[in-house]
Amino acid sequence: MSVPILTTTAAVSALAAELQGEPVLAVDLEADSMHRYRERVCLLQLSTPDRTVLIDPLAGADPTPLAGLFADPAVRKIFHAADYDLRSLFRDFRLEVRGLFDTMVSAQLLGEEKIGLNDVLGKHFGVTLDKRFQRADWALRPLPAEMVAYAAEDTRHLHRLAALFEARLTELGRRDWAAEEFALLEGVRFSAGDDGPLCLRLKGAGPLDRRQLGVLEELLQWREREAERRDRPPFQIVGNAILLALAKQTPRTAVALAAITELPERLRDRYGRDLLAAIARGLELSDSALPRWPKSPRPERDPAAEARLAALKSWRREKAAKLAIDPGVLINNALLELLARDNPATVAALAAVAGLKNWQRRTFGAELVGCLQSPA
Known part of the structure; x- marks a missing residue:
C-alpha cells in the first residue's frame, strides 16, 4: 500500500485541517543522530486508525501547522517510548505534546517482560517489524521504498496496542499511575547544555x-x-x-x-x-x-538508615513480585535511599519527598511509612 509523503508546508496545513475531529493520532519520528554532528528530525509519521501519512521536514515540510493538534489534550497522541521524540519535536519545531499515551511506559507499568515495540507487537498481535533500518541514515534522499515501509509500520499498530494496554491498566487499577507518568513526560526537554569541561x-x-x-x-x-x-x-x-x-x-x-x-x-x-x-x-x-574532578564527600555511616533501606528493599521485592512488575518501575533505588535517609513519619510527610510520585504515595504510602517506622 502506497504511503503519502508530504514535502511542503502547505500540504501539512491541509493535513492539519483534515485531522480536525480525529480523537486519536499515533506518532513517531526518525532522526539522524547516528550519522550527523547535530541531529535533527528527518521524518515524522502520523497514523489515524484508517491511514498513515509521512511528513518530510528535510524536503521543506514544516510540521508546525500541527501545533494546535499536538497541544490539544483532548486529542490523544500515542507514542512508543516518547521521551526522545518529545524532546526532539520541541527542539526542532517548538512542538509541544499534550494528551500523551505512551505504550512503552504502559508496558512497564503492566509488568511486560520485554517492552520494545517489536516485542510487544509480536507477543500480543503476532506482528514482526522489520528493524533493519533502526540505525539507518534517515537524512538519505530519496528514501528507499523499504525505509518508507519501515517508518509507516511503526505507527500503524499503535492504536490497537494502546487500546489493549489501556484496558489492562484499568483492570489492574493502574490507569492513574500511567496518567501521571504521561503528564510528567509531556514536559521533558533537552537540556541547554553544560559549558563546563x-x-x-x-x-x-x-x-x-x-x-x-x-x-x-x-x-x-x-x-x-x-x-x-x-x-x-x-x-x-x-x-x-x-x-x-x-x-x-x-x-x-x-x-x-x-x-x-x-x-x-x-x-x-x-x-x-x-x-x-x-x-x-x-x-x-x-x-x-587543569580540570578538577568533583569529589562528593562520603556520607557518614548511619546504621538506622541502613536498616530502613534494607526493610524498604525487602518490601519492594515482595510487592513487585505480587504485582508482577519490575521493582525499579515500582520505585527506584534513589527514592528508597532518600526515604531511608529522610525517614518521613507520616503519609502526609511523603508529599515533601522529591521525586516520589502521587500514585506511589497514594497506593503505597502507608506501607512505606510502616517499613520506615518498623524496619525490623
Missing part, C-alpha cells in the same frame, strides 16, 4: 589525575571540532575508550603513539598528528588551568 562528563574519567584530565579535555575538544567539521557524531571520530587510554598513557611521540594498543592503525594514520598535538597542549596547561 567535557572531561567531567565522560564515564570512566574519575580516576584520572588532574594532568591526565587536562590531556583528556584537549583530546575531547579536538574531537568536537573534528566531528563538527566532518558533520559526524563524535563517537564516529574516535571512541571514548581510546581517548581515555591516550589520556592515561600520554604518548609524546609517534613511536609511543603506535604502542597504544587501543588505537587502531587506521585512526593513528589519519589522526596521529592531531592526537599528539592535543596531548601536547594538555601537558603544557598550567596547574591552575
Whole structure:
C-alpha cells in the first residue's frame, strides 16, 4: 500500500485541517543522530486508525501547522517510548505534546517482560517489524521504498496496542499511575547544555589525575571540532575508550603513539598528528588551568538508615513480585535511599519527598511509612 509523503508546508496545513475531529493520532519520528554532528528530525509519521501519512521536514515540510493538534489534550497522541521524540519535536519545531499515551511506559507499568515495540507487537498481535533500518541514515534522499515501509509500520499498530494496554491498566487499577507518568513526560526537554569541561562528563574519567584530565579535555575538544567539521557524531571520530587510554598513557611521540594498543592503525594514520598535538597542549596547561574532578564527600555511616533501606528493599521485592512488575518501575533505588535517609513519619510527610510520585504515595504510602517506622 502506497504511503503519502508530504514535502511542503502547505500540504501539512491541509493535513492539519483534515485531522480536525480525529480523537486519536499515533506518532513517531526518525532522526539522524547516528550519522550527523547535530541531529535533527528527518521524518515524522502520523497514523489515524484508517491511514498513515509521512511528513518530510528535510524536503521543506514544516510540521508546525500541527501545533494546535499536538497541544490539544483532548486529542490523544500515542507514542512508543516518547521521551526522545518529545524532546526532539520541541527542539526542532517548538512542538509541544499534550494528551500523551505512551505504550512503552504502559508496558512497564503492566509488568511486560520485554517492552520494545517489536516485542510487544509480536507477543500480543503476532506482528514482526522489520528493524533493519533502526540505525539507518534517515537524512538519505530519496528514501528507499523499504525505509518508507519501515517508518509507516511503526505507527500503524499503535492504536490497537494502546487500546489493549489501556484496558489492562484499568483492570489492574493502574490507569492513574500511567496518567501521571504521561503528564510528567509531556514536559521533558533537552537540556541547554553544560559549558563546563567535557572531561567531567565522560564515564570512566574519575580516576584520572588532574594532568591526565587536562590531556583528556584537549583530546575531547579536538574531537568536537573534528566531528563538527566532518558533520559526524563524535563517537564516529574516535571512541571514548581510546581517548581515555591516550589520556592515561600520554604518548609524546609517534613511536609511543603506535604502542597504544587501543588505537587502531587506521585512526593513528589519519589522526596521529592531531592526537599528539592535543596531548601536547594538555601537558603544557598550567596547574591552575587543569580540570578538577568533583569529589562528593562520603556520607557518614548511619546504621538506622541502613536498616530502613534494607526493610524498604525487602518490601519492594515482595510487592513487585505480587504485582508482577519490575521493582525499579515500582520505585527506584534513589527514592528508597532518600526515604531511608529522610525517614518521613507520616503519609502526609511523603508529599515533601522529591521525586516520589502521587500514585506511589497514594497506593503505597502507608506501607512505606510502616517499613520506615518498623524496619525490623
